[in-house]
Amino acid sequence: MVVRYQLAGRDLGEVRFAISPLNELVLSLHAWQDPGRYPLHLPWIRELQRLRGRLAADLLVELVNGDLWTPDFLTPRPWSPLTRLEDELAAIRRTPQEVVDRDLRLVTGGSRLPAVLRGSDVLDRILDALAGYWEICFAPHWPRMRALLEGDVTYRGREIAQRGLAAMFAGLAGRVRLTGDTVEVHVRSDVHWTRPVTGGLTLVPSMWTSSASAPILPDEPPMIIYRARGLGTLWEAQPLPAPxxxxxxxxxxxxxxxxxxxxxxxxxxxxxxxxxxxxxxxxxxxxxxxxxxxxxxxxxxxxxxxxxxxxxxxxxxxxxxx
Missing domain, CATH: 1.10.10.10 (Winged helix-like DNA-binding domain superfamily/Winged helix DNA-binding domain)
Known part of the structure; x- marks a missing residue:
């Protein structure tokens, strides 16, 4: 199916890039469901298996389904390449309960949520579980992860300057293209909608997508998450130069x-x-x-x-x- 973002007038000048630690954290849960899809992350996945006993794994595993969907409220649109995890978690903590329930039901696919996702305190428990997951499994590696994502943003900016916006969009993934004033994203989800862009279209490089994706619901802020360049080098051993x-x-x-x-x-x-x-x-x-x-x-x-x-x-x- 296809998601279409219509860009008109100043919207073309408001295409921006951003990096989201929270997006990367939540999307990495895909590897919990299907580690075979992420062979480039095998060193990290091996470490994860060893550390899962220290995590709230019973809750975290329910945040991604067999189609590798995650709740939209947990993958918000970031605003800057300098986004901090603590700022994103603070913003998510203000999500209305009805939005939390709606998005969790969309992911779990049932009218009755799993027991671990029920209760008025479910949002606090989810965020606490994600914070613990970050400290144990992500924080030690985030400097090199962020360096890879920032390198991608730098490359895309140079591509816009040298080849133009259409060429940059075409280079994001085979599922993305700019035709006239409309950006099309071919997604695996059973959705099909077109909407104008308000507030700018945000492009977010990720280590955890095989191509490109967009929010499931049209009322979510305009955003495209795409696969970052250079993933094959992320976990390569680095030399230890010394005098x-x-x-x-x-x-x-x-x-x-x-x-x-x-x-x-x-x-x-x-x-x-x-x-x-x-x-x-x-x-x-x-x-x-x-x-x-x-x-x-x-x-x-x-x-x-x-x-x-x-x-x-x-x-x-x-x-x-x-």
């Missing part, structure tokens, strides 16, 4: 970790970046902290490590002058 003198003193792995930890990171994030186990990373981190070269602090449910002042001086003295 030769520092590597000779500490060993290549520990020296490389010190160089990387100019900005805070968790052991889980480092393990995924480097393509090694968390246990191996933790051994090096403990040794470096015991030597006074790292400091650590708890951030939510994660422990973040960064270089100490002593390590900053050591790295600076070992690095060749630029």
């Amino acid at each position: 030769g003198a520092l590597a000779g003193l500490l060993g290549a792995h520990r020296a490389g970790l010190l160089v990387r930890l100019a900005t805070p990171a968790s052991s889980t994030e480092l393990a995924v970046r480097l393509g090694v186990t968390t246990t191996a990373v933790n051994q090096h981190l403990r040794a470096l902290r015991a030597a006074g070269l790292l400091v650590s602090a708890r951030h939510g449910r994660s422990v973040l490590y960064r270089r100490s002042d002593l390590a900053d001086r050591l790295v600076a003295s070992a690095s060749p002058p630029s």
